[in-house]
Amino acid sequence: MHPTSAPENPIPPHQSPDGENLALPPDSPLRQEAARRTRRSFIVGGLAALGGVLGWRYLLQRPDAEGTPLPFRRVLDTNGRLSASYFRETRLAREFPNSQAVKQVRTNGREGLKSAIDLEAWRMVVQPYGGGPAQQFTLADIKALPRVEMNTELKCIEGWSIVVNWAGARFADFLAKYPLASRSGQPLKDSANPPADLAPYVSVVTPDEGYYVGLDMHSAIHPQTLLCYEINGEPLSLAHGAPLRLVTPLKYGIKHLKRIGTISFADERPADYWAELGYDWDSGH
Amino acid sequence: MKQLVEKHPLAIRWFHWLNFPVLALMIWSGLWIYWANDVYRLGWGNTTLFKFFPQSFYQAFHLDHKLAQGMSWHFLLMWVFFLNGLLYVLYTFFSGEWRYLLPNRDSFREAWQVTLHDLGLRKTAPPVRKYNGAQRIAYTAVILMGLGSLLTGLAIYKPVQFGWLTRLLGGYEAARVEHFVLTIGYVLFFVVHVAQVVRAGWNNFRSMVAGFEVEDVPVAAGAAAPANPQRHSEAAGNQ
Numbered sequence: 001m002h003p004t005s006a007p008e009n010p011i012p013p014h015q016s017p018d019g020e021n022l023a024l025p026p027d028s029p030l031r032q033e034a035a036r037r038t039r040r041s042f043i044v045g046g047l048a049a050l051g052g053v054l055g056w057r058y059l060l061q062r063p064d065a066e067g068t069p070l071p072f073r074r075v076l077d078t079n080g081r082l083s084a085s086y087f088r089e090t091r092l093a094r095e096f097p098n099s100q101a102v103k104q105v106r107t108n109g110r111e112g113l114k115s116a117i118d119l120e121a122w123r124m125v126v127q128p129y130g131g132g133p134a135q136q137f138t139l140a141d142i143k144a145l146p147r148v149e150m151n152t153e154l155k156c157i158e159g160w161s162i163v164v165n166w167a168g169a170r171f172a173d174f175l176a177k178y179p180l181a182s183r184s185g186q187p188l189k190d191s192a193n194p195p196a197d198l199a200p201y202v203s204v205v206t207p208d209e210g211y212y213v214g215l216d217m218h219s220a221i222h223p224q225t226l227l228c229y230e231i232n233g234e235p236l237s238l239a240h241g242a243p244l245r246l247v248t249p250l251k252y253g254i255k256h257l258k259r260i261g262t263i264s265f266a267d268e269r270p271a272d273y274w275a276e277l278g279y280d281w282d283s284g285h
Numbered sequence: 286m287k288q289l290v291e292k293h294p295l296a297i298r299w300f301h302w303l304n305f306p307v308l309a310l311m312i313w314s315g316l317w318i319y320w321a322n323d324v325y326r327l328g329w330g331n332t333t334l335f336k337f338f339p340q341s342f343y344q345a346f347h348l349d350h351k352l353a354q355g356m357s358w359h360f361l362l363m364w365v366f367f368l369n370g371l372l373y374v375l376y377t378f379f380s381g382e383w384r385y386l387l388p389n390r391d392s393f394r395e396a397w398q399v400t401l402h403d404l405g406l407r408k409t410a411p412p413v414r415k416y417n418g419a420q421r422i423a424y425t426a427v428i429l430m431g432l433g434s435l436l437t438g439l440a441i442y443k444p445v446q447f448g449w450l451t452r453l454l455g456g457y458e459a460a461r462v463e464h465f466v467l468t469i470g471y472v473l474f475f476v477v478h479v480a481q482v483v484r485a486g487w488n489n490f491r492s493m494v495a496g497f498e499v500e501d502v503p504v505a506a507g508a509a510a511p512a513n514p515q516r517h518s519e520a521a522g523n524q
Binding site for chain 1: 364
């Protein structure tokens with residue numbers, strides 16, 4: 001640190017002349033200097049303020065990029081890239097004891113749930129990254145995978161959060177058994193060291209295509225990302241996305257798609273319902 | 286003898302005036318975000334003294350249904366707020382301004398006397414310094430609050446990647462409350478700050494724009510007029 005040197009003309013401490021007339025003599029050089037400096041600095045300040053206002057208006061007039069002006073979208077995406085570089089799959093969302101899981105689990109959002117569904121006939125459809133015909137899976141296929149139970153926070157983008165007891169299969173375990181996300185068909189053995197040709201993005205869409213989310217692959221294969229079929233030990237209700245939903249405490253609730261229909265993999269960021277309406281595509285925690 | 290006394294360095298003035306609209310917009314966009322889950326209130330049990338905020342407040346300022354826009358603005362301006370604040374703090378250290386700003390052992394007693402005087406309960410005015418005890422405490426506290434907003438904001442924004450921080454602050458819900466309380470703090474600071482600036486008058490306000498204040502400086506008889514006097518660092522006198 002560099003301490004200031006003693007000022008050359010120090011003023012001795014003195015009582016404040018409260019109320020005393022501090023007007024400078026008219027036409028004195030001092031008054032002219034004061035006026036000049038005051039005028040100059042207010043003009044500079046005024047110009048800076050004007051620049052700020054014009055900049056603000058300019059920002060708002062930029063073309064929309066999915067529900068928000070392009071400069072904002074760029075910043076959201078840059079923040080997303082920064083998050084991605086900082087992301088570690090070893091970091092886990094906080095898990096809670098069973099006693100803290102809520103009994104009444106709040107629902108929010110009915111997009112994708114508005115059509116009828118035949119639970120017996122339902123299949124999870126997966127489009128392999130390497131091409132080829134779509135594969136279909138029953139709920140029994142998902143339940144044959146290792147069952148994982150976890151109590152994690154659902155953090156709604158609105159700002160509320162609840163601890164929920166979820167149970168399901170890790171998406172990573174699904175990809176370990178059914179290597180559909182790599183072009184070469186390599187199974188996923190270790191989330192921390194995925195195959196090099198694993199697709200960068202996952203798309204999950206409801207059967208009626210009314211709701212759809214995109215995930216980065218790192219979040220998708222994280223150990224806390226589940227194909228969830230139970231809440232509080234009971235099969236999902238229709239309101240909670242029966243028979244299967246996506247759960248990942250690494251993201252806001254908007255990514256917890258209810259009623260999984262089709263899963264596919266992509267090289268580019270897949271469409272996302274709320275991202276199109278101005279929200280951050282990454283929405284990661 | 287009347288002199289122009291340098292009071293606020295150019296850098297300080299830029300940091301100060303940039304922070305004003307940036308913090309205002311952070312709070313504004315923060316309100317757009319908060320509206321989406323506006324659950325805080327002053328009260329207990331079934332008794333609510335004040336709800337943050339009444340419907341009339343949202344309607345008057347068109348704050349509703351702007352969560353996406355709120356987040357867009359908030360996550361853009363947070364960088365400006367952070368950089369401006371960081372550069373300000375670094376500047377106060379490297380320039381030595383911190384000597385005027387940090388409270389010392391006399392500050393709390395002095396702050397009490399200043400408060401009594403400002404409320405009209407004490408006749409004796411505090412001695413003139415760049416910042417009296419109350420100001421030192423306030424201007425240091427508000428910087429610590431800024432750091433608090435940054436940390437609580439980060440805890441809400443990245444509660445998994447910065448999980449240790451969120452845990453330290455008491456969890457996700459707690460961090461959100463703390464973030465909100467700090468914001469209320471800025472509003473209270475602003476009200477007192479503006480009132481005091483108005484009370485202090487034009488000469489003082491101008492110094493935060495133009496950098497100088499007109500002062501009547503005691504000069505020994507026969508001594509030459511000092512050129513561009515600077516205020517003696519009374520921090521040295523206080524130690």
